Amino acid sequence: MPNQTTKLRAAVVGLGWPGMQHLKGYTADPRSEVIAVCDLDETQVEKVATEHKIPNTYTNHLEMLENKDIDAVSVCLPNFLHAPISIDALNAGKHVLCEKPPARSAQEAKAMADAATENGKTLMYALVQRFDGSSQKVKRLVTDGELGDIYFGKAAYVRRRGIPIGREGWFVDRDRSGGGALIDIGVHALDCIWWLMNSPRPVEVMGASYSHFGHLVPDDVKYDVDDGTFAQIRFENGATIILETTWALNLPGDNYIKIAGTKAGVSLNPFTLYTEANGKEVDKPLDAPSINGFDEEVKHFVECIVEGKEPISSAEQGIMLMQMLDGIYESAEKGQSVSIADLSATKG
Numbered sequence: 001m002p003n004q005t006t007k008l009r010a011a012v013v014g015l016g017w018p019g020m021q022h023l024k025g026y027t028a029d030p031r032s033e034v035i036a037v038c039d040l041d042e043t044q045v046e047k048v049a050t051e052h053k054i055p056n057t058y059t060n061h062l063e064m065l066e067n068k069d070i071d072a073v074s075v076c077l078p079n080f081l082h083a084p085i086s087i088d089a090l091n092a093g094k095h096v097l098c099e100k101p102p103a104r105s106a107q108e109a110k111a112m113a114d115a116a117t118e119n120g121k122t123l124m125y126a127l128v129q130r131f132d133g134s135s136q137k138v139k140r141l142v143t144d145g146e147l148g149d150i151y152f153g154k155a156a157y158v159r160r161r162g163i164p165i166g167r168e169g170w171f172v173d174r175d176r177s178g179g180g181a182l183i184d185i186g187v188h189a190l191d192c193i194w195w196l197m198n199s200p201r202p203v204e205v206m207g208a209s210y211s212h213f214g215h216l217v218p219d220d221v222k223y224d225v226d227d228g229t230f231a232q233i234r235f236e237n238g239a240t241i242i243l244e245t246t247w248a249l250n251l252p253g254d255n256y257i258k259i260a261g262t263k264a265g266v267s268l269n270p271f272t273l274y275t276e277a278n279g280k281e282v283d284k285p286l287d288a289p290s291i292n293g294f295d296e297e298v299k300h301f302v303e304c305i306v307e308g309k310e311p312i313s314s315a316e317q318g319i320m321l322m323q324m325l326d327g328i329y330e331s332a333e334k335g336q337s338v339s340i341a342d343l344s345a346t347k348g
């Protein structure tokens with residue numbers, strides 16, 4: 001644990017694009033520094049270490065975790081490694097910032113939360129959309145009661161064409177990814193809108209998933225995931241979210257979050273507040289500072305450790321988010337709506 005004179009000493013495991021955003025985030029915050037990097041790809045490890053003057057390099061995360069100087073680890077690895085490597089890091093006494101999605105399933109996210117509790121360490125999920133300037137601004141409007149009671153949300157993360165494959169095709173192999181468009185990009189939109197609506201407890205979901213674009217990936221790549229998922233989620237407080245997400249669709253790409261309350265509604269794209277005055281519709285354009293979501297996310301993680309605070313994208317929330325995704329996939333498979341059981345983390 002850093003004190004006032006020492007910096008939080010972080011390590012990044014997985015040096016793809018998201019790993020590099022985490023690295024830059026720690027470097028940008030004067031309270032933290034990156035002292036170790038790890039990736040299976042030795043060339044990438046050496047390149048990153050040289051460019052960023054990082055003293056410790058590894059190609060094996062277990063060797064990295066033996067380094068007692070490391071306080072915290074960013075897990076920026078393929079989805080199937082989120083749970084095992086985060087748990088290894090927590091058991092080694094490190095705090096963990098894990099990339100999205102939290103895991104492949106709620107059961108895995110629960111095991112991660114339990115490991116954090118047992119070891120008394122912070123587990124935060126890197127759900128970057130919460131940290132954008134516009135999301136932060138809307139969250140303030142919600143907290144200040146400007147929207148009234150929020151009862152409806154609609155979110156889309158729709159690509160017309162954009163199927164990721166990743167190292168050795170893990171993105172499109174359900175065993176390693178946990179799913180396709182929904183767990184990869186739908187998770188961003190769903191998490192952000194759910195958080196803006198004050199994270200109500202989900203009780204029932206109805207989902208439909210499709211896989212029609214396998215011809216867009218090379219023939220030798222296993223492809224057994226959804227490239228389009230559409231869902232409705234009902235919450236304990238009566239609120240509803242409708243979600244659309246695709247990696248490929250024969251319609252234009254789309255990206256929005258809209259939430260409606262009893263007093264006003266907000267759209268993030270176009271960034272507008274929808275309200276009324278004297279019985280007439282009033283549209284108020286909103287603005288927000290242009291900030292780097294990754295820098296803000298890492299800053300929040302560092303702050304939570306240094307100040308002993310609970311992260312806004314907590315281990316507990318990771319479980320609930322995964323329950324929604326699990327429920328949508330289960331509903332799609334069964335062809336009927338499904339209930340969501342309570343699976344909250346054990347608290348120490």
Ligand SMILES: NC(=O)c1ccc[n+]([C@@H]2O[C@H](COP(=O)([O-])OP(=O)(O)OC[C@H]3O[C@@H](n4cnc5c(N)ncnc54)[C@H](O)[C@@H]3O)[C@@H](O)[C@H]2O)c1
Binds near residue numbers: 044
């Ligand atoms: N927040 C975002 O906007 C965002 C964007 C892209 C990806 N992601 C998430 O980040 C994670 C990584 O995605 P990616 O696109 O970088 O994947 P990737 O396939 O490019 O892999 C990332 C890196 O991990 C390394 N790696 C794999 N197994 C390893 C191991 N056992 N030990 C050490 N290194 C290992 C790979 O060599 C690679 O350099 C995924 O969970 C993905 O969902 C988040």
